[in-house]
Amino acid sequence: xxxxxxxxxxxxxxxxxxxxxxxxxxxxxxxxxxxxxxxxxxxxxxxxxxxxxxxxxxxxxxxxxxxxxxxxxxxxxxxxxxxxxxxxxxxxxxxxxxxxxxxxxxxxxxxxxxxxxxxxxxxxxxxxxxxxxxxxxxxxxxxxxxxxxxxxxxxxxxxxxxxxxxxxxxxxxxxxxxxxxxxxxxxxxxxxxxxxxxxxxxxxxxxxxxxxxxxxx
Numbered sequence: 700x701x702x703x704x705x706x707x708x709x710x711x712x713x714x715x716x717x718x719x720x721x722x723x724x725x726x727x728x729x730x731x732x733x734x735x736x737x738x739x740x741x742x743x744x745x746x747x748x749x750x751x752x753x754x755x756x757x758x759x760x761x762x763x764x765x766x767x768x769x770x771x772x773x774x775x776x777x778x779x780x781x782x783x784x785x786x787x788x789x790x791x792x793x794x795x796x797x798x799x800x801x802x803x804x805x806x807x808x809x810x811x812x813x814x815x816x817x818x819x820x821x822x823x824x825x826x827x828x829x830x831x832x833x834x835x836x837x838x839x840x841x842x843x844x845x846x847x848x849x850x851x852x853x854x855x856x857x858x859x860x861x862x863x864x865x866x867x868x869x870x871x872x873x874x875x876x877x878x879x880x881x882x883x884x885x886x887x888x889x890x891x892x893x894x895x896x897x898x899x900x901x902x903x904x905x906x907x908x909x910x911x912x913x914x915x916x
Contacts, residue, residue, distance in 0.1 A: 785896055806843070809835070812877050816890040817852075820879065820886055833865070833866050834869050836874075839873070839875060848866065875892045
């Protein structure tokens with residue numbers, strides 16, 4: 700497994716965390732609708748012929764209120780699930796920094812993200828000059844050294860593109876990952892975990908919505 704794949708796995712694995720909350724939300728939504736149906740049945744028993752039209756209006760009002768409440772539950776669940784999942788992902792990243800990920804040290808994960816970003820810049824024709832710089836958080840700066848950057852630049856240069864890599868003195872606020880840019884700042888590739896988790900949260904929201912809409916209305 701490559702370092703970039705590892706970076707994605709850190710976020711992908713926490714998808715499993717959503718099942719517990721989804722079950723709780725389905726149960727609550729079903730409960731709301733069940734209570735509404737029971738209330739409707741109770742109202743039916745008390746309706747008399749002279750108030751039948753009024754009773755029908757009450758029935759529709761109860762159903763509308765129940766559906767609205769169920770939709771609010773879904774929205775609340777989406778936000779709760781996404782927040783919980785991203786929180787778990789951040790915890791995993793912190794653990795990887797100290798423990799590694801399935802035998803791969805965090806410095807190698809960063810190296811893979813740097814390499815991936817550089818190749819993206821090259822693929823876009825964005826290296827008229829050979830100098831690129833890596834920007835990391837204060838916490839991650841200790842994981843990036845000149846030897847690592849030289850090894851990456853030599854490897855990529857052997858493929859035909861002559862590039863140089865250096866660590867910027869600027870620091871970014873990030874839970875992990877890197878940003879690689881041309882020194883003139885005209886091309887920037889954001890390969891931080893926040894950026895990856897943003898893409899992850901979009902697909903996760905789609906999964907959550909699909910699951911929640913299985914609740915019967």
